[in-house]
Amino acid sequence: MSENTKSSSGGLWENIKVLIQALLLALVIRTFLFQPFSIPSGSMMSTLLVGDYLFVSKFSYGYSKYSFPFSPNLFSGRIWSSDPERGDVAVFRLPSDPSVDYIKRVIGLPGDRIQMRDGVLYINGEAVPREQVGTYEPEGRYERGEPVPVYQETLPNGVTYNTLDLSPNSPGDNTREFVVPDGHYFMMGDNRDNSSDSRFTVGYVPLENFVGRATYIFFSIADDASPLEIWKWPTDLRLDRFFKSAQK
Template sequence: MSVSDKSEVKKSGGLGETLSVVVQALVLALIIRTLLFQPFSIPSGSMRPTLLEGDYLFVSKFSYGYSHFSLPFSPDLFSGRIWASEPKRGDIVVFKLPSDTSVDYIKRVVGLPGDRIQMRQGVLYINDVPVKREKIGEIDNPDITEQNRPVDVYRETLPNGVSYDTLELSPNSIGDDTRVFEVPAGHYFMMGDNRDNSLDSRFTVGYVPFENLVGRANLIFFSIAGGASPLELWRWPADIRLNRLFTSVNAAPHIVGGN
């Protein structure tokens, strides 16, 4: 074998090794995305102040087991869930919209199967018992509230002890007084923390089947304000929210009582 032949063999082997590494990396990424964690971005303000538009977060796919909605492109290969684990009250969940499963929504679980849910004068009732609710101050920061004025903040504490903050944009909104919703077996009642600006189970979203749950929101890994894209690197110095990077969705910082 000549020197040139040896060189050609070495080049060929190097290319093959590179392709092998690339394929293995793609397969690993697919497995992680399908079975473990999937990135999502927040496109609307319905979960303010907990989640903001421009937040990018990881959703744990394994938290509730797997349905066909857990798979890329949601192929209808099987029904129900495997290795199922039910969500807890207060979990922030990504789910497929029951009326259009091509659309992902993110809301908080407030009603479990068999619960009676109602809003009365802005207070959440679960099984005819009011959820603890206390005003803790106000936020005067349009990046958090989308309002150019101070907005009242209320902290709710669910029966299982999960606490979170909600915004009250208006004292008499259409969702502040509702009928009683009786959550069917195998379904969940979802609400946004931005109570006066959330399309959720009080309205057209309705009850969400267990099968439609994609996963539980866990970690904010990136956040950028002003409607900027993460690819617009030149906007990072002014618009990136450094205090939200790598924070739990249940501990994302926001400012009460100031700018």
């Protein structure tokens, strides 16, 4: 074998090793540290929009079987567990179908009593302070042709965020009182009148089903655009959303 052939063969093997190492590193980061997610619906508008891509911290709440690819049944419950806090925007597995990821805001903690009355959120019998702070005009597939009222809520622990009020009398504006069981959480979307959440079919979410806490938006593009159409980026990218907090 000539020296040139040996050199070429050695260089190829080195490139393969570098590629394998990079893939393993990416797998470790995705499994234990941060996992990318994209927003598929408008249930968290205006905090999160369709076309937002964000990182979710896998270590914020510890690890369960849902933290890992293919959800291997290696153990039950969570290890190195840390409880979600009221107001966190979190990704979790749908209790009725754990193959499906949902993203909502933590509203009710274990033992809480949660109820909606005339569009106002009540926690343990106390109304959550709510004031209108402006309006919002949905874009793309959610465009309405008129601005939507935006309300700021302040939870008992001081966390503030905005919610949308698409309709003054929607099915989720008046509910029964929900009592959150031990080890479970009550999740709601910020787009209160267009969110399938714990008020409806989602139900209470077990701690085991949490995947992680949303951190930062790293990429955002108009909801009717494709990220692969790079030539359209100059008009479709939402640069003002890059590196924005995914919490509010």
